[in-house]
Amino acid sequence: MSTAIIGVGNIGGAVARHLVAGGEPVVVAAREESRAKALADELGPNARAASVEDALTGADAVVLALWLDDMREVIPEQARLLAGKVVVDPSNPIRFDATGQSFRTLPDDQSAGSVVASLLPAGAHYVKAFGTLGADALAVSANREPRRAALLYATDDDSAATTVERLIRAAGFDPLKVGGVAAAGRLETPGGDLHQFGLNGEIIDLEQARTALEGAQQPA
Numbered sequence: 001m002s003t004a005i006i007g008v009g010n011i012g013g014a015v016a017r018h019l020v021a022g023g024e025p026v027v028v029a030a031r032e033e034s035r036a037k038a039l040a041d042e043l044g045p046n047a048r049a050a051s052v053e054d055a056l057t058g059a060d061a062v063v064l065a066l067w068l069d070d071m072r073e074v075i076p077e078q079a080r081l082l083a084g085k086v087v088v089d090p091s092n093p094i095r096f097d098a099t100g101q102s103f104r105t106l107p108d109d110q111s112a113g114s115v116v117a118s119l120l121p122a123g124a125h126y127v128k129a130f131g132t133l134g135a136d137a138l139a140v141s142a143n144r145e146p147r148r149a150a151l152l153y154a155t156d157d158d159s160a161a162t163t164v165e166r167l168i169r170a171a172g173f174d175p176l177k178v179g180g181v182a183a184a185g186r187l188e189t190p191g192g193d194l195h196q197f198g199l200n201g202e203i204i205d206l207e208q209a210r211t212a213l214e215g216a217q218q219p220a
């Protein structure tokens with residue numbers, strides 16, 4: 001079993017490094033194949049660079065480490081190859097203007113997760129995951145001691161949950177399910193109460209994540 005990672009930037013690069021360190025084989029792809037190749041060369045024999053099509057063909061799971069706008073193009077182009085796969089979505093509804101200022105790209109009540117899930121072909125197994133930490137925090141928090149950092153995920157799909165829990169553990173984190181796709185927005189920034197930036201920048205462990213989740217579910 002291998003995991004395709006489409007996009008080798010901040011998030012795709014960190015996820016690929018963590019998975020390979022945890023013994024998971026990965027196939028990486030980007031717009032520029034040379035960037036994927038540079039990452040695969042750095043990661044060694046458990047990583048391979050490929051075109052997007054080739055990466056998807058051989059994988060049972062795929063991490064779409066792409067901006068939401070790019071997903072709107074890539075997913076329809078690759079719909080046939082995404083059917084039957086576990087599709088992991090770390091995206092946020094965010095873009096940056098010319099001055100570097102970020103802004104929300106979707107209405108407050110619409111999550112990037114709901115958009116990505118709706119773009120997928122029937123038979124794809126959608127899960128929101130690997131986006132709850134800023135990229136810098138994700139890069140340095142694998143196998144944290146004495147308590148692992150938690151990565152929260154959302155899915156309505158049992159096989160996606162099983163696969164993403166395996167990937168999150170292999171990457172060096174503790175997984176926690178927060179709900180179905182309807183809860184995806186809680187894991188996104190801006191606005192998500194269970195995203196690192198909705199938690200005062202804290203990188204929480206599993207116990208703190210459970211407390212945050214249960215606290216938010218208490219009636220006011």
Ligand SMILES: NC(=O)c1ccc[n+]([C@@H]2O[C@H](COP(=O)([O-])OP(=O)(O)OC[C@H]3O[C@@H](n4cnc5c(N)ncnc54)[C@H](OP(=O)(O)O)[C@@H]3O)[C@@H](O)[C@H]2O)c1
Nearest residue numbers: 007008009010011030031032065066067091092131134135
């Ligand atoms: N950065 C963060 O702190 C952070 C945190 C949590 C979640 N996220 C989310 O994670 C996603 C990725 O963010 P990022 O910061 O990793 O972005 P990034 O560093 O800009 O990387 C984006 C990657 O997408 C690839 N790409 C773009 N169009 C493509 C296409 N048509 N086919 C194949 N690959 C394509 C790019 O390829 P090239 O390298 O060839 O250009 C690049 O490797 C976004 O949705 C973001 O909201 C980001």
